[in-house]
Amino acid sequence: MTRRLELHPDRLFPADPTTRAIARSLYAGIADLPIVSPHGHVDPNWFADDHHWTDATSLLLAPDHYLYRMLYSQGIDLDRLAIPRHGVAPETAMREAWRVLAEHYPLFRGTPSRMWLDHVFAEVFGMDVAFEAATADLYFDTIGAKLATDAFRPRALFDRFRIDFLATTEGAHDSLDAHHRIQASGWNGRVVSTYRPDGVIDVEHEQFAGAMRRFAELTGEDVYNWHGYLAAHRKRRADFRAAGVTATDHGHPTAATANLSPAECETLFARIVGGDWTAADAELFRAQMLTEMAGMSIEDGMVMQIHPGSVRNHNAGLFASHGRDKGADIPDRTDYVHALKPLLDRFGTSTELSIILFTLDESTYSRELAPLAGHYPCLKLGPAWWFHDSPEGMRRFREMTTETAGFYNTVGFNDDTRAFLSIPARHDVARRIDCGFLARLVAEHRLEDWEAAELAQELTSGLVRRAYKL
Amino acid sequence: MTRRLELHPDRLFPADPTTRAIARSLYAGIADLPIVSPHGHVDPNWFADDHHWTDATSLLLAPDHYLYRMLYSQGIDLDRLAIPRHGVAPETAMREAWRVLAEHYPLFRGTPSRMWLDHVFAEVFGMDVAFEAATADLYFDTIGAKLATDAFRPRALFDRFRIDFLATTEGAHDSLDAHHRIQASGWNGRVVSTYRPDGVIDVEHEQFAGAMRRFAELTGEDVYNWHGYLAAHRKRRADFRAAGVTATDHGHPTAATANLSPAECETLFARIVGGDWTAADAELFRAQMLTEMAGMSIEDGMVMQIHPGSVRNHNAGLFASHGRDKGADIPDRTDYVHALKPLLDRFGTSTELSIILFTLDESTYSRELAPLAGHYPCLKLGPAWWFHDSPEGMRRFREMTTETAGFYNTVGFNDDTRAFLSIPARHDVARRIDCGFLARLVAEHRLEDWEAAELAQELTSGLVRRAYKL
């Protein structure tokens, strides 16, 4: 006997009937709004090339570290999941890897991955039986067959998903070739990059030297000289701006900023590019560069996003065998109140600057982030991020930030994903949780119903468009 | 069309009908109890002089940094809100500032400020239309007209609010003149000060030197000598005690305490008053003074309140343009378990000492504060404080402290406000949230209904009177 797969129309709404009815009504008002995705990691070549995807495993499992980190945590070898070792895929058949996922699908009970996948299965692929070992082949075959049709090519799904705007993320040393091809193609989908210069800022990254060479080639600047290096950033920012980009992104280990004198900057930079740096120099340089980027944002109007607090590639054994980005990034305790002060001392009262702050340390929501964003004109709060992009995580975000920062110092939802097919699912979860939170405020007579309806629109559409200057 | 303003009788109670009915019944039993406000910052001259207040802006907006920090965070210049620069008020008409608040009132959706103001508007001023741009002038005029009547003078409102006890806060270098005038006037309102010696303890405060001079004048002691300095504290504490004061208050950057020998104290103090101190000396001196104050509390019976963990005047640009206390204080991560140990090593088993601990770092509720207060006889937990004095903040406080510290190691509610008119609103929110929390325990059969009714009385009245020795 196979079980049915059905998405319940009231899913994620609070169980109390009064509150649920309010949530349902709020959700009805915003469920069909187009998707605005201002931050994510989808591959832009998908839309430049518009090639068919080939199979369920390489589309849904291989790029999703949420999925394979959980399977790995239960002792499943990554080779069985077709995860590459240093970019070299193992000889695992895609169908076999898919069966492993299906057999272990109960591991995802209670996780957002389960909700996202079920949404993709039901809504995108029209499956009506549950995903389990017995249906693994049915799923693999059905998905494969659909992917072979034109209706399931990237641009077709982009339109079907009603995506109004999709940001990708590229390094300062990226040519933006894919985006240029999208623009040249005449397709009317808005797929736009984000300027992420970490590769040429983080000297501790193993690919720093290569990124710097590419940075020099693309800009024609002497990037090994402090002034040339800054000029190169300005050129690339202008390139990105010309391609429609409105935001930068900075994924540093900490939120540290610095405010060095020009002479100190030159000396520090000489050590960084000279190879004669310490870990403290690397951190100080990243810190100074956040302040430099803030200054350039005031010049060119790009919104800054700061995503600190992840210890990357924590698992040394896995890093050795498989390389980076294999689900082993672990959050760390993060300070904002002291870390951001040097930048804020310099630019904190600017009304031209806009910085969106993210965290992996929920203890900072009510203690640091909401008080900072509820005061500084240049600071806004990004949504619940990464591990916290989940029903309980989003609920805690609203409960811990709203009373101090209000709703209007937040910026709507980010899906932050490379799993393109899950984008509608993720936005739907966020909309449902926000409507449930607003419904509770209405049920407790802390908001009027018409105010909640206005806020539901703002949280879904208004805030993100204004915050990212779309 | 103007909208109605109505305070719903069930506001802030949980939506579940069973729980709400219990909450409503518990609240009915305590809603009309008189207000005991043991910690706050209302200006005592209001009650000494009993002058009419003049207008809505200077009474409700100008003293409330919750309001203007939110407006400032959205790019509104403080000049437009009539906020003074270094004590000098801008030439903004009060009516214009009031209109700015009205236009931006939606920013406060979901915040306690919105609930407090609506309560003041409806209950104190009898407004029945909602506050918005269209009603700004109506509000300004109505409030202004009422303030011109005798029923709205400070003492009349004090009586109407049924305030049983109101604590203000004055420095060790304050003459207590306003309180003496209140006492001499024959008015029967209990408005009593709190001994807050931070001004003569924190050498990093820009007004330390002036405060010390005044401290010397008021006491006739050689306050630049360690023994004279301690004697001066004893004299001022006696002055405060004679004026009915039962508590001290200490707003340090951290909860650090120290337990130095007398010789070490003398040496440290010599550096402090000699101007030859480091930041570490300043911190150590504050730490030692908490321990000294605890010793004096054992002598004279005054309850200590320790409020650590705020980085004051974080916004350097605003501090330069406008001066201190402009809504730019940001909470910091705070340690108690190590910080308090020196003081507790010396006085921790005393049953004569009573210290009330507050925090801006909610991660310490269940980790440090509840375990400390659930063990040490001298420690009690102050209520959810400052940014956490809000429906969600108060709910988290109860959820994270009760199971380890119980209810009886807490001390009731503090409004901690200088916004006198909001005092009934703030106490009402606290009572409703506590009743909602107790109702949940009853609904989940974790408490009997009669126990919850007893606890509602204790949380509203019994605990505060005993904790503050009223």
Next chain:
Amino acid sequence: MTRRLELHPDRLFPADPTTRAIARSLYAGIADLPIVSPHGHVDPNWFADDHHWTDATSLLLAPDHYLYRMLYSQGIDLDRLAIPRHGVAPETAMREAWRVLAEHYPLFRGTPSRMWLDHVFAEVFGMDVAFEAATADLYFDTIGAKLATDAFRPRALFDRFRIDFLATTEGAHDSLDAHHRIQASGWNGRVVSTYRPDGVIDVEHEQFAGAMRRFAELTGEDVYNWHGYLAAHRKRRADFRAAGVTATDHGHPTAATANLSPAECETLFARIVGGDWTAADAELFRAQMLTEMAGMSIEDGMVMQIHPGSVRNHNAGLFASHGRDKGADIPDRTDYVHALKPLLDRFGTSTELSIILFTLDESTYSRELAPLAGHYPCLKLGPAWWFHDSPEGMRRFREMTTETAGFYNTVGFNDDTRAFLSIPARHDVARRIDCGFLARLVAEHRLEDWEAAELAQELTSGLVRRAYKL
């Protein structure tokens, strides 16, 4: 008039009727499962000797630091509670101490102690009137009379409680005499020890020297030589294994681990046993020993439990007057992400190793522990621990860990108690809270009902048996 004592059948279930009905149904499916208690501190001599307990105070109050820490926090002298000073009991009559507890029973409102005691009173002793001053003697006499009967001897209650497995905890320097006597007695109750070597690892413990002497005697090894010391651990681990033990336990101040070279280990160990060590040496040695223990666990298959983050005997005055373990242990901020890295760098990818992590710092649930356990195959999450072993604490544990680590990287419930009679009460609270949490997921259509039923079985029985290799 005496009040009734009744345990409500719906206690601890959410109040919403839909959710409650689901919770009730889930609970019905697991309420009667046998108890598996894989971690605790019950005295094994009770089962070896099977003597009658004598009275309510020495059985229920004296061993329960949750009870007397709360009473002490309210100024009650421990002498009145018959708590020994350095092992010497005061001359307090047991009945008098019991009356003090009864008079102050309202202090426990809202705490788990109240729920546990009421459960013991009602279910174990059949009391049907509430515990209060007026019934103190009735309780004392009734309990005393029952304890004098054979039905209330330890083994009889063990059977009546339907305990399938009960772990105790003994030091590396313990002879396991009690367990050998249990095994030799032919009784079929499974009471098994846990290898806790802290006494011979923590050189800062005042009884380290004595523990080391006993360790040498029991093993015949030269424990003052690094290789002999390791060999002694291997021998004792084998002794414990032979007695049915499957787990070790490590209660360190922090989660620090180290990965020193053999030569560094020898040098460090020489300082430790030579008495020539600093606090940093003591910490480094504890850190290295966690890694050594992990290596031995890979050899012999024992599961490791790491319980860090408690500042022991915080109250210096009480430590001086009464000795250690008097309810004065206070949690501390705890880091895992950096602390565990040395151990994980060495053994983190092993699928033979299994480490169960506990915390007293709830801010690490979502930030560090769930991400770590949701990735590393060797890491699992222990349940809400110590102060957090409470309805709200357990609820927060599920809310903050499930979305990232899932349910299957957790290990079921630990009662972690020396209060043997409360074991059924504690497991019942955990089962009810888990069913309530699962019921909410079902009510919000995040899980199917049949999945929740499967999970309720796993959380009660399956996970613990697999995690502890029972």
